[in-house]
Amino acid sequence: MLPNGRRLGPHLPLAAGMVRAADRAGAIGASAVQIFVDNPTSWRRRPALPDELPAFRNRLAARDITSISVHAPYLVNLATPDDDVWERSVELLASELRVAAAYGAAFVNVHTGSHRGAGAEAGISRIAEGLGRAVERAGETGDGVAVVLENGPGAGFGLGRSPGELGAIDRAAAVAGVxxxxxxxxxxxxxxxxxxxxxGTVEGVDELLELFDAQVGLDRLRLVHLNDSRSAMGAGADRHEHLGGGRIGTDGLARFLVHPALHGVAYIIEAPGMEEGWDVVNLARARDLAEGRPLAPLPPSAFQTRSARGRSAPPEPDAVASGS
Ligand SMILES: [Zn+2]
Ligand SMILES: [Zn+2]
Known part of the structure; x- marks a missing residue:
């Protein structure tokens, strides 16, 4: 929990075992988690729920980790003009909604998608229709679970890059019966x-949130993915960095954590090396930011090649996260 009572947690890798992951989430002081319920780069879903699921849910509940979100596979593209991909996307999203309910998750976070050149208007109506279909197809099982659309970084034909586009999608979805x-x-x-x-600045964050409020409504904001970025502003790129170690920097990220209108959201960190020990470092940094403490400098190992797994392990957490 953040000092202001808001929920914070990692995107939690489950590959090393679900119960182990739940224990890790507890150990690092998470009060929210985001997970993949299956392979995020595959259309195929496992036929049955994992055996470890009841124990996983119990461990999370015991640690008061009650905000659980599922991140849908990256393949889902509801905006596509391709009928086959669209149909598979609808089916996969419906499946994620049903499975999310079994995990006790309230949300399935999904990328807004790409219109692949068909135009924003066409893409938006495809998304709206796809959302309606997926929610309907999820049926009663998925009833308690909401789709959460994630804004896009503005690459290529990607939609949802602006509050205006997100608002247009929201209105079209309402018309489509969502x-x-x-x-x-x-x-x-x-x-x-x-x-x-x-x-990157307090004013910039406030302005963006005002725009979002006008176009969509801040009461519709469920999640903030709190990530720094290695890319240049406006580059249309999406390369995550440790909090305060990238180009966005501390002022803007801190503002998201304390902005008075965001008291109801959960904050999820999707920084590099979260499975290698950087999870505890970034959660501590978020707490420091929320309390207005300066961040400790990151060691050079924080920025080593991300492809070389296991080579970027942080030093002992206490040395980094002392908040001095
Ligand atoms: Zn995402
Ligand atoms: Zn994200």
Missing amino acids: PRHRLGFCLDTAHLWGAGYDV
């Missing part, structure tokens, strides 16, 4: 930055 409580939104700070919003 119940309001089944659709929420996620703002990823690194994506905002990539899309050209200067969220």
Whole structure:
């Protein structure tokens, strides 16, 4: 929990075992988690729920980790003009909604998608229709779970790069019959930055959130993906960095954590090396930011090649996260 009572946690890798992951989330003081319920780069879903699921849920509940979000696979593209991909996307999203309910998750976070050259208007109506279909197809099982659309970094034909586009999608979804409580939104700070919003300053964040409020409504914001970025502002790129170690920097990220209108959101960190020990470092840094403490400098190992797994392990957490 953040000092202001808001929920914070990592994107939690489950590959090393679900119970182990739940224990790790507890050990690092998470009060929220985001997970993949299956391979995020595959259309195929496992036929049955994992055996470890009941124990996983119990461990999370015992640690008061009650904000659980599922991140849908990256393949889902509801905006596509390709009928086959669209149909598979709808089916996969419906499946994620049903499985999310079994995990006790309230949200399935999904990328807004790409219109692949068909134009924003066409893409938006495809998304709206796809959302309606997926929610309907999820049926009663998925009833308690809302789709949360994540803003895009503005690459290529990607939609949802601006509050205006997110608002257009929201209105089209309402027309397509998606119940309001089944659709929420996620703002990823690194994506905002990539899309050209200067969220590196308090004023920039306030301005962006005002715009979002006017176009969508801050009451619809469910998640903030709190990430720094290695890319230049407006580059349309999406390369996450440790909090305060990238180009967005501390002022803007801290503002997201304390902005008075965001008291109801959960903050999820998707920084590099979270499975290698950087999870505890970044959660501590978020707490420091929320309390207005200066961040300790990151060691050079924080920026080593990300492809070389296991080579970027942080030094002992206490040395980094002392908040001195
Ligand atoms: Zn995402
Ligand atoms: Zn994200």
